[in-house]
Amino acid sequence: MERYSRQIALPFVGKDGQAKLGASKVTVVGCGALGTVSAELLVRAGVGSVQIVDRDIVELSNLQRQLLYTERDAAERLPKALALAAHLKAINSAVEVQPVVADFGGNKAVALLSGSTVVVDATDNYVTRFTINDACLELKLPWVYGGASGSRGMMATFREEGACFRCLFSELPALGAGDSCELEGVLASATTIVAALQVAEVMKLIIAPNAMHGCVLEFDVWKGSFHTIPLERDDRCPACKGGQRLFLADDGLSQTSFVCGRNSVLVRSGPSEVNLGALAGLLAAKGLEVKQTKYSLRVEVKEREIIVFADGRALINGTNDAHEALRVYQAVLGV
Ligand SMILES: [Zn+2]
Secondary structure (H helix, E strand, C coil): CHHHHHHHCCCCCHHHHHHHHHCCEEEEECCCHHHHHHHHHHHHHCCCEEEEEECCECCHHHCCCCCCCCHHHHHCCCEHHHHHHHHHHHHCCCCEEEEEECCCCHHHHHHHHCCCCEEEECCCCHHHHHHHHHHHHHHCCCEEEEEEEECEEEEEEECCCCCCHHHHCCCCCCCCCCCCHHHHCECHHHHHHHHHHHHHHHHHHHHCHHHCCCEEEEEECCCCEEEEEECCCCCCCCCCCCCCCHHHCCCCCCCEEEECCCCEEEEECCCCCCCHHHHHHHHHHCCCCEEECCCEEEEEECCEEEEEECCCEEEEECCCCHHHHHHHHHHHHCC
């Protein structure tokens, strides 16, 4: 208890609150900038069990904002979930840390989140967030959304009795319309603040649900602005009102990728119709050189070539790795 003495001293935590944290299991989906920070804070706070899910490996470009990872993790190309689990166990050996190296999507989502007390969204794409939303509605679990891009951040909590994520964002953004940290950059201060806010929400959900503010928090650390927007349930919401669970299907809107030859992967994720002209404009505005034909659109990002077709499929050239292709697709097209 000495370890948690400064936390137990808080009147709204106390010994009872600490015991509730110790009896809880939190799943963090994503071990990037948000996930590394939230998992560390949860483990330091004494949450009994922390499950961390990620399919990627540690890279040098992660170290600017993904706390806990080291140059050695990147040199050894360790899976993020395993590298993070090792650091977390060194910080607090009393916490049960469960790393899962896997894609989070489709019909696996419910099984992965089952048994959690709260879920933390630490992903960087809308398809995964829509999947978390569907799975949490199905399991009646609360979850905390977080996102950051540039110097901006956003955070909100969704519970059974209130609005869900699709009350806030009814549909997936058009391809290319979402934020892309890969193209536009992101400040570590922004991601770290989002994760810290998410963990405060998790603690309230576990210890004092009545203390929830029920708003969307938005800020810009560069401008110094911080504000809240009321979060209200949409009576026409297809997910929480209509019972739709599109993102839990094995096919349909879940993410798929196929290795289709030498150094080339076909990816399908999200929207099934793309306005190529609009997408060309969005990508050009992000500084990419776009070549467009009647049926496709072509951009190059680092060593990867991306060809997007009007039906939403994309061919990623320059890799044989389906996970890497999906990562590039999401990072550049922002869904
Ligand atoms: Zn809803």
